[in-house]
Amino acid sequence: MDTIGFEAHDHKGCVRDALAAVEAHCARHKLQFTPVRRRVLEILLSEHRAMGAYEILDTLRDEGLGSQPPVAYRALDFLVSNGFVHKIERLNAFIACTHPGQDHTPAFLICRQCDAVAEAHAEPSKGMLGRAAADSGFVIEQAVVEAMGLCPQCRESVHPCA
């Protein structure tokens, strides 16, 4: 229910905590949290922004962890299918989940000016969309919800009167 994302926070702590949560989740579910997968998650967590697969790959290459696209995409596939990372369709980019482990439908607030992204929650089964789906007999399994606009900071810099 908290948006975080556009506010300052203890970033080192948030990276550490998220990493620990994912590690625990993988141990519990017998998932292999391999070096490449771990490093990709670390990169996304510490950058704390949406990154393209090739941008992530550049970092991996610099570190000798793999140089070809499939390396990055495979790690991202793993992280996305387990809910540790989300893909932002509108940006063809990936971002670390802020509530790893918990089952949820993410929604994103994307600033068109500074590209900052905040994660919120959506409830696709409710509202008009849910009603339209129910009316037509459509079963929603997964949803993409991405709002574009201006974040608080950029809004102020556009309207300096604030």
Added chain:
Amino acid sequence: MDTIGFEAHDHKGCVRDALAAVEAHCARHKLQFTPVRRRVLEILLSEHRAMGAYEILDTLRDEGLGSQPPVAYRALDFLVSNGFVHKIERLNAFIACTHPGQDHTPAFLICRQCDAVAEAHAEPSKGMLGRAAADSGFVIEQAVVEAMGLCPQCRESVHPCA
């Protein structure tokens, strides 16, 4: 409020009406509804499904209306920015709007089995997303809402007991 999309309908009539509505809208707003733009819209309307830009381009090429990607992308840009066509981010594909001219935030129900797409309406300013945005001071200008799942027909074919 009607979903249409997964139901049978008078398709010839719906193509004709939509085309007429767009034509009227362009005349009223002094927009150039050129042959390429018109043909791209016609293709999308009559196919009545999400199509990739290159698939549309193939048809244009066959008809001698242009053979290079920018031709298709420019026509699509025009149609999308005027609300006659929507882009489905999840599919990197385009689909004709079912309510051309009217200002609205489209939402899509996408069948993962048969790729059928139905257009519904979303109200991003309401619900949890709207509240999260308001709470954090984010101003929503535009939204992508795309639900993946099973359409009525495919749902039945998966559960033959129905």
Added chain:
DNA sequence: GGTTGATATGTTATATGGTTACATTTATCA
């Protein structure tokens, strides 16, 4: 009705994002 500025198209080349296919290695577990 011709001139001009804006809008639209033709075309080449290239950037960006993502997958296939197959060989090799590493983990898991009986």
Added chain:
DNA sequence: TGATAAATGTAACCATATAACATATCAACC
């Protein structure tokens, strides 16, 4: 320890989208 599955390395390729620039067409005014 050996069999099987899962993960990685690597090359080649496919798919989506844009940049840049030349040419043509339109719209509107004198």
